[in-house]
């Protein structure tokens with residue numbers, strides 16, 4: 001027995017206008033300053049039904065800790081929303097999930113948000129997620145990543161009940177996404193598809209979404225970088241990334257995410273850049289076990305980029321789109337890497353991505369992967 | 377060959393757990409007590425408890441009983457019907473998916489155990505390494 005879970009997905013040009021149909025009176029928008037400045041919150045508000053009251057939170061930091069999120073609880077409780085709308089990248093959407101859960105259940109702690117506790121949400125409100133990047137998949141996932149207070153380690157909260165009711169994928173919301181973020185989030189999306197496809201929790205539903213998601217992202221990302229203003233190309237990557245998100249959410253992520261979370265926690269960098277550094281190495285590491293599956297995925301890449309195996313294809317593709325290939329490309333010195341190697345290994349060992357990777361990885365294997373990924 | 381569940385099985389399980397390098401590593405920061413509860417169903421008509429005192433990748437003490445008060449109270453309880461334990465040991469069920477699908481119940485501080493999913497998996501893998509004979 002296993003499940004397939006998904007929000008209602010509203011996609012394509014003009015999908016923001018769907019918001020006009022929701023039966024809402026009081027809405028909390030969860031977002032950040034950059035999204036505010038880019039005019040994207042205003043875009044959302046313009047599409048809401050008339051006469052709704054909106055309470056906007058626009059100060060979610062790039063890597064929020066629990067306090068950054070929960071400090072808003074009093075304001076939310078006195079406002080009394082019937083809808084939460086997360087607008088942004090992974091942090092904003094994840095924060096919306098957590099605020100929604102804590103508003104529904106004032107009696108629980110964030111640590112109760114695990115897949116093995118029944119929360120009984122949706123007694124008072126609902127959750128909509130609107131991504132402004134194409135990659136995190138948070139709009140379709142039931143996970144939320146939050147830093148601990150003064151802790152390097154990231155907490156990976158998860159519960160099927162924090163899955164959004166609606167995910168709205170409007171390509172207008174990513175049209176002005178800067179190129180560096182377009183690249184790192186697309187790499188994240190491809191990593192989701194590939195890791196989910198070979199995870200020990202993979203299943204026919206997650207596999208179908210991984211295949212199509214990877215196809216769509218890999219066939220459009222290089223063109224998006226040439227024509228970032230193309231709504232059609234942006235739409236392809238946006239939908240593909242969301243499919244990859246739906247895929248891993250119904251399966252699991254793997255070793256590249258475990259290593260990437262760790263690297264990102266020690267040396268600050270974009271999440272997609274971090275997981276992408278490890279992906280080709282993890283593919284080589286896993287390939288004895290899941291080579292057949294990898295060759296199916298390899299065939300989904302565009303002909304002109306396809307190498308003799310998935311590892312080679314990824315290297316080729318990453319070179320074309322300027323995704324760094326080694327840790328030493330990231331302004332991290334050998335010394336600082338060596339000084340932090342133990343912490344890196346320990347953080348990776350703690351990450352859930354390790355558990356459902358198709359090939360077991362212990363301390364030694366993790367260390368070897370880190371060292372290999374550092375490069376020269 | 378040890379019958380599951382039985383004192384011999386418990387002895388063998390703990391021996392295997394304590395020589396499992398992977399568990400030694402994944403459980404090295406974990407210190408807790410955990411009781412496995414095997415609940416009756418059509419194939420097995422008793423309830424059986426295996427209490428494990430775990431510290432730093434090692435099981436330093438264990439007790440078993442067919443009575444609840446025959447073992448100390450543990451901070452975590454992982455329980456399921458006999459047939460589901462059979463599936464778990466045969467690796468047909470993943471320990472966390474087992475909880476999410478309602479085949480197993482976990483009592484205790486949930487977030488804490490989620491930090492030790494690798495250790496939990498190693499514990500289950502260890503059960504699969506025991507040369508086990510099922511009763512029915």
Ligand SMILES: [Fe+2]
Nearest residue numbers: 136188192275
């Ligand atoms: Fe990711």
